[in-house]
Amino acid sequence: MSSTPAVLVHMCAASEWSSARRCGGFRPGSATGFIHLSTPEQIHLPANRLFLGRRDMVLLYIDPAALDSPVRWEPGTVADPDWMLFPHLYGELPARAVISVAAYVPAADGTFPLISGPQGSV
Numbered sequence: 001m002s003s004t005p006a007v008l009v010h011m012c013a014a015s016e017w018s019s020a021r022r023c024g025g026f027r028p029g030s031a032t033g034f035i036h037l038s039t040p041e042q043i044h045l046p047a048n049r050l051f052l053g054r055r056d057m058v059l060l061y062i063d064p065a066a067l068d069s070p071v072r073w074e075p076g077t078v079a080d081p082d083w084m085l086f087p088h089l090y091g092e093l094p095a096r097a098v099i100s101v102a103a104y105v106p107a108a109d110g111t112f113p114l115i116s117g118p119q120g121s122v
Contacts, residue, residue, distance in 0.1 A: 004071070008037045008087050010060040011047055011104060017058055025094040034088040037062065037071070043104075044112045045080060053110030059102050066097035 010026070020026050028034050038046060043059065051057055064071060069091020076086045106112050 004064045005039050006064075007040060007099070008062045008064050008071070009040055009043045010035065010037050010062060010093060011043060011051065011057055012060065013054075013056050014058045014103075015056070017060060017101065020093075021095050023095075025092050025097075027092050028090065032088075034072075034090045035093050037087040037089055039087070040115050042084065042086065044114050045076065045084075046086075047104065047112035049077070049079065051112070053106055055105055057104045057112075059104045059115070060093075060098045061100040061102070062093070062097050063099050066094070066099075068092070068094065 012020075012026075016026075026035055036046065040061075047057070067089060069089055071087045071089050073085040074088050075082075076084060080086075104112060104115075
């Protein structure tokens with residue numbers, strides 16, 4: 001990726017966000033060593049792959065300038081287009097970097113729609 005987008009997105013359950021706010025943020029998973037982020041234009045891909053039909057999900061809109069750890073743009077899964085790279089945060093996602101939160105509700109068939117820029121509130 002040649003330039004960082006103005007906003008990155010992390011998807012999680014509303015209860016996970018509530019807990020992360022109390023703790024000050026998210027820490028990377030031990031299995032991967034990073035926190036998976038997306039751009040608004042690509043969040044539907046991991047959403048539909050991992051959370052199909054879940055109605056308790058929220059999108060955390062993140063200011064990349066407020067992150068203290070490096071973001072690396074890396075390939076997703078084999079199902080993603082070869083040219084598509086996803087932002088992976090190699091360190092903590094501080095709650096203070098979240099500029100907006102919005103419910104992300106699937107359609108009647110359980111699939112998550114494409115979205116545009118930030119919506120919701122913190």
